[in-house]
Amino acid sequence: MSLVLFLLGAFLAGLLGLGRGSVRRYLVAGALGVLVVTPAFPLVGAVGYLSRETLGPTLLALLPFAPQLALVPLGGLLALALAHFGGRPAGLGGLLGGGLGFLALLTFLQGPAHLVRLKPVPGLMEGAVGLLALLPFLVLAFSQRKRTWLWLPLGLALALGSFLWLNSPQGHTYFPRMEGYYQLVLPAEPGAEEVLVAAYNQGLEDLNRVRQEIGLPPLKPIQDLSGLGEGRLPQEVAQAGYRLLQPQALGYGAVALLLFLGVMAGAGLWLLRNPGLLEAGDLRSGLVLAGVALSVFPAFDATEFDLGKLVKGWPFLVNFLDRAWPPNLAQPASGIYPLQSVASEMLLTVEIALVGTLLAALFALPTSFLAARNLTSKNPVLRLLFYLMRGFYNVDRGVDTLILALILVAAVGLGPFAGVLAMAIHSIADLGKLYSEAIENVDKGPIEALESVGASGSNVLRWAILPQVLPLFVSYTLYRFEINFRVSIVLGLVGAGGIGFFIKGAMDAGHYDQMVIGIIAIVLVVNLIDFASSWLRSRLV
Amino acid sequence: MIEVKNLSKVFPDGTQALSGVSVSIPQGDFVAIIGLSGAGKSTFLRTLNRLVEPTSGEIRVGGVEVTRLSRRELQAFRRRVGFIFQQFNLVQRLTVLENVLHGRLGYLPTWKGLLGLYREEDTALALEQIRRVGLQGKERARADQLSGGQQQRVAIARALAQEPELILADEPMASLDPRLSDVILGILKEYNQEKGVTVLVNIHVLELARRYARRVLAFNRGQLVFDGPVEDLTPEVERRVYAGNLEAL
Numbered sequence: 001m002s003l004v005l006f007l008l009g010a011f012l013a014g015l016l017g018l019g020r021g022s023v024r025r026y027l028v029a030g031a032l033g034v035l036v037v038t039p040a041f042p043l044v045g046a047v048g049y050l051s052r053e054t055l056g057p058t059l060l061a062l063l064p065f066a067p068q069l070a071l072v073p074l075g076g077l078l079a080l081a082l083a084h085f086g087g088r089p090a091g092l093g094g095l096l097g098g099g100l101g102f103l104a105l106l107t108f109l110q111g112p113a114h115l116v117r118l119k120p121v122p123g124l125m126e127g128a129v130g131l132l133a134l135l136p137f138l139v140l141a142f143s144q145r146k147r148t149w150l151w152l153p154l155g156l157a158l159a160l161g162s163f164l165w166l167n168s169p170q171g172h173t174y175f176p177r178m179e180g181y182y183q184l185v186l187p188a189e190p191g192a193e194e195v196l197v198a199a200y201n202q203g204l205e206d207l208n209r210v211r212q213e214i215g216l217p218p219l220k221p222i223q224d225l226s227g228l229g230e231g232r233l234p235q236e237v238a239q240a241g242y243r244l245l246q247p248q249a250l251g252y253g254a255v256a257l258l259l260f261l262g263v264m265a266g267a268g269l270w271l272l273r274n275p276g277l278l279e280a281g282d283l284r285s286g287l288v289l290a291g292v293a294l295s296v297f298p299a300f301d302a303t304e305f306d307l308g309k310l311v312k313g314w315p316f317l318v319n320f321l322d323r324a325w326p327p328n329l330a331q332p333a334s335g336i337y338p339l340q341s342v343a344s345e346m347l348l349t350v351e352i353a354l355v356g357t358l359l360a361a362l363f364a365l366p367t368s369f370l371a372a373r374n375l376t377s378k379n380p381v382l383r384l385l386f387y388l389m390r391g392f393y394n395v396d397r398g399v400d401t402l403i404l405a406l407i408l409v410a411a412v413g414l415g416p417f418a419g420v421l422a423m424a425i426h427s428i429a430d431l432g433k434l435y436s437e438a439i440e441n442v443d444k445g446p447i448e449a450l451e452s453v454g455a456s457g458s459n460v461l462r463w464a465i466l467p468q469v470l471p472l473f474v475s476y477t478l479y480r481f482e483i484n485f486r487v488s489i490v491l492g493l494v495g496a497g498g499i500g501f502f503i504k505g506a507m508d509a510g511h512y513d514q515m516v517i518g519i520i521a522i523v524l525v526v527n528l529i530d531f532a533s534s535w536l537r538s539r540l541v
Numbered sequence: 542m543i544e545v546k547n548l549s550k551v552f553p554d555g556t557q558a559l560s561g562v563s564v565s566i567p568q569g570d571f572v573a574i575i576g577l578s579g580a581g582k583s584t585f586l587r588t589l590n591r592l593v594e595p596t597s598g599e600i601r602v603g604g605v606e607v608t609r610l611s612r613r614e615l616q617a618f619r620r621r622v623g624f625i626f627q628q629f630n631l632v633q634r635l636t637v638l639e640n641v642l643h644g645r646l647g648y649l650p651t652w653k654g655l656l657g658l659y660r661e662e663d664t665a666l667a668l669e670q671i672r673r674v675g676l677q678g679k680e681r682a683r684a685d686q687l688s689g690g691q692q693q694r695v696a697i698a699r700a701l702a703q704e705p706e707l708i709l710a711d712e713p714m715a716s717l718d719p720r721l722s723d724v725i726l727g728i729l730k731e732y733n734q735e736k737g738v739t740v741l742v743n744i745h746v747l748e749l750a751r752r753y754a755r756r757v758l759a760f761n762r763g764q765l766v767f768d769g770p771v772e773d774l775t776p777e778v779e780r781r782v783y784a785g786n787l788e789a790l
Contacts, residue, residue, distance in 0.1 A: 445630035449696075452592060453703055454620030454647030459654040463643055467634045 001250070002109050002258055006102050009262020010269070017270040017277065024271060024278035027094040028083050028286025029293065030264035034076035034101065034257060036294050041253025044109070046116065046185070046245045048238030055243065056251040057185045065116055065185045065245070068104050072257065075101035079264055083282070087275030094268020098261045105257060109247050113225045115188040115196060115233075116245045120180035123167050129178075130163030188242060193225055196237065252301040256294070320512055327520070328513035338514035341502055342521050349498035350525070352416050353485040356423030361477045363428045367392075368435030369461065375439065389432070396429035401487050405494050419496025423484055431480055438472040439465060475537045482533045489522060542568040542707065542739045543589065548598030550584050550763075558584040560763045562598070566756075569737040571730065573744045573754035573771070577783060580760040582743045586709045589741070590622045591615060603706055620647025623700030625710040629692045633685040637676060637695050640684055641667040644702030663702075670698035674728055690721040697728055708732070710742040714749075722746070726753045747779065 009030070017023045042056020059069050075097030082093025137155020165171045172179045201221040208218040225244060233244050271277060279285075329339040367389055369375055376386035404422035412418050446464040455463065492500020499518055506515035543566040550559040559581045566572055574582045587593035589600060591607060600607040605618055623644075631640050645663040646654045653659075659667075671680055674694035684692060693713060700708060710729060714722040726742070730753055733740045744750045750757055750771065757774050759767035759782040767778050 443633075445626065445628050446632045448592060449624070449626060449630035449699075450643060450646070452590060452619055452622070452624035453644050453699070454616040454618070455643065455654065456616060456646075456651045458651055459646050462655050463635075463639075463646070464632060467632050471634070 002106055002254075005255060005258035006262040006265075009259040009264075010098075010266030011262075012259075013263045013266030013270065017267065017274075020277065022277055022279040022282055022285075023267045023274070024083055024086070024090055025282040025285040025289065026263055027079060027090060027267035027271065028282050029289035030094070030260040030262075030267065031076040031079040031083065031097065032286055032290040033260040033293055034264070035073055035080070036290065037253050037256050037260065038073040038076075041256055041297065042251035043253045043257070044245065044247050044251055045249035046243040047232060048243050049233050049235040050238070053238050053243070055183070056253070057183070057245075058253060059257070061183060062108075062185050065114075065187050066108050069108055071104035072101040072261070075099075075104075075261070076264070079268070086278050088272060090278070091268045091271030091273075091275065094264045094271060096268070098263075098265030098268060102258070102261045102265065105254070105261070109250070109254065111247045113247070114245045115193045115225055115237075116243055117186045117188050118183040118241045118243060119186055120183045122180060123163075124182040125178050126163050126166040126171070129166060130159040133162050134159035185243075185245065192242075196234075197222055197224065199234070252297050256297045260293075324512035324516040326513065327517045328511070329517065336514075338506075338511075338517055341514075342499065342517045345492075345497070345499045345502040345518075346521050346525060348416060349488045349492065349500070350485060350529075352419050352423065352488040352491065352496065352498055353481055355420045356488070357427060357477060357481045357484050359420070359424035360427030360431050360480070361473075363424070364431035364435055365473070367428070368432045368439060371432055371436035372439035373436075374442075374444075375461075375465075389436075393429040393433050396426065397433070399426065401426040402490065402494060405491055405496055409495055414495040414497075416497040419488065419491040419498070422496075423487060423491070427480055427484060431476060434476040434480075435469070435473055438469045438476070442468045471540045475540045478533045478537050478540075482530055485529050486526060542566055542570070542603060543741075544599070544601040545589075546599040548585070548588060548600060549596050550581075550588060550593060551596045557763050559588070559595075562763075562765045564758060564765060564768055566739060566741070568739055569733070570739055570756055571733050571754050572739075572741045572756045572758060573750035574741060574758045574760065575744060575747060575750055575782060576760035578745070581763040582760050583711050584763075585760065586624075586711050586741060586743060589707075589709055590619050590624060592624070616647060620703055621706045623703050623705035623708040625693075625696055625700050625708065625713045627712040627715045629689075629696040629716075631684040631692055631695055631699075634683065636681050636683055637671060637687070637698075638664075638667060638680040640695050641671055641698045641702050644670075644699040647703065666704070667698070667702050670701040671695075673701065673732075674698045689717050690724065693717060693721075693725060694728070697725070701732060705738060708738060708740045710740070712743045712745065715745070719746075722749055729753075747774075750774075 013023070013026050013030075016026055037059070039058055039060040041058060043059045043062060045054060045056055047054045059072060062069055077097075079090075079093040079097035082097075083090040134155045137151045137158070141151035141155070166175065166178060204219060204221060211218060232238075233242060327338075328336075330337045370382070370385045371389040371393060373386065376382035401422050404425055405419055408418040408421050412421065442465055446468070447460055450460040450464040488496075488498055489500045492498040492502070493504050495501065499522060503515050503518040506512070506518065543564070545562060545564045548559055548562040549557075551557050562581075562585065574585065576582050584593055588595045589602060589607070591610070595608060598608070602618070602622070607615075607618065610618055632643075639657075642657075642659050642663060645659055645667065648663070649659065668680065671677060674697055676691060676694055676698070679687065679691070684695060687695065693716075697713070708729065713725050713729075717725070726749060729740050729742065732738060742754070744754075751774065754771050757767065757769065757771050758765060759774075759778070761782055761784065766782055767774070
């Protein structure tokens, strides 16, 4: 597994090098990635007794236990330093750093399970957050030529303040998981593992008697900790701050490290053969690449991305499709008419979208004039209204239709009315913003002309601005209707009626052969409405 | 008709567009205003109906102290002053008739204007002006379907529909084919002679100024450098008008 990942990284670097662009930037990205993963990403798993005692120590935290791992970040540093010299030195650095780091990591990952002792490092996580708060100020201070001195103390004060607050008892009340979050992994006292194994083997006789009574096969005595029952530590040992370190259980940090090291080695090899494959901005582009890669790894881990589950679930999908086809259009004998229901519910969905969009347009029309910068610049009261209107739009845009629907369902009850209200309220902001931008972009000539004939302000609005923006307004409203139709399908799922409600009902009841009619209807109507609306809009403007 | 005293305009960016301009123009005159671009011709014309607010100075038009008018009074004043723009400034999506009827908005109560409830005599007047500028048959055409020359004639008809006592035209031919200049200026000249309405036209073609105007005002860097009958516009004066102004181009 480890070797595969490493080779995959090298292969990736090789593929990227085929484009004859700079290879050094991949080397830099790999080295930077290694340096960030080292203190930040969990390398392997370590379990206690309870599942919440499981933790993933980083490479940095593992250093007291496995000092040879220091070769990994050192290799990254070496590659980064040599990359500066370009060509062959950089290639050599990449190959050496990547290769050495990989070997060091491999020896660790292949090792057996060990009992380790945890030692919390207070204030480390809090300090990291403080430094993170400083980062934008550093960027501000060093990217601008002027007023550098002003940003630095401000950022330092904020960083120090947030560190002190987070590290105080009050901070630890609000963010309890931050206290002692970062823990060093130390080797357990010599002989502790043997004591544990002996204790386990001693208690085995009692355990096996119990297991026999409830019909489970008996467990065998173990030689070392790798075979510890179901991979968990005894409760009292875990509570004393011990964990069972399992190098075979790769964390996403290990996956990232192996890939990065592979990229480093692969890019190094390329550079050795073609020393010319480098460009001036490699450090910067390497930074960007590393940033993207680094943000992706934790995200995949957090979303529990696992193709294995899909493979396992495949038969269920096939079974679902089997039961969904052929569609059950009508069963007059039992008085069930799904096709009729789909048609009626689909109509309701379209009607929700129509009413919601129309209401939103009615409210957005007058308010958008107040939200247009060019119409409100002349007097302070209007300016205030402008800011109020824009503020309302921004808040309203942030609250999604579905969330509004959940709240309104509680207020006015289940049914299409809640959905219509939610849709109208949310769409006001979207339409209002589009409308007001259209108003801001009108041709100023006619406004001046109407002012010069002595027309009053409202007449200027009516005759100079409205004719210009009205086709745009209609076009935006149609576009919003397209979106609202799709929103209204999902609204049914939260109880606002319509085709979504039908589909949820059929799904819950296991009537897949009825649900599939709804899905087909949605595909057809979505495309139909999109087509009709874009045709209309193309004729308008 | 027009009395201007010590008129100055400084734009927010510090540009001195007009400095100490004083001029008096009698009723029924046809005045050409010449000068290079950036000399202040346009600003001068626009201060006369306060499309541009003057910084200091006095403006009297037909006995009205223009600089002191309130919003409402200004609207009532502007309806008697026709303004013709270089870029026509028509509402493109409306018809010729609707655009010309805009000239009557100042005479209607606001709510009638909003609903487009023009009186019968307003429509008759608008149709008469459309005929005058030679666009009969085009009343129902949309403005954006017309050629540039036709659009400018619609704009003139809009100004004439105001039954103005004063017409201000800001380079009305500059965006058009030079051959159309005679059409545009011809209409203005004819109206000037028929109704005795005062006309001020910004022109940058001297030859046209000589042919149509009775009187010439010349600006150079915001200052009035010549004011007199068109016959006095000697080559020596011309040199003075266009002197030292090349960087302004």
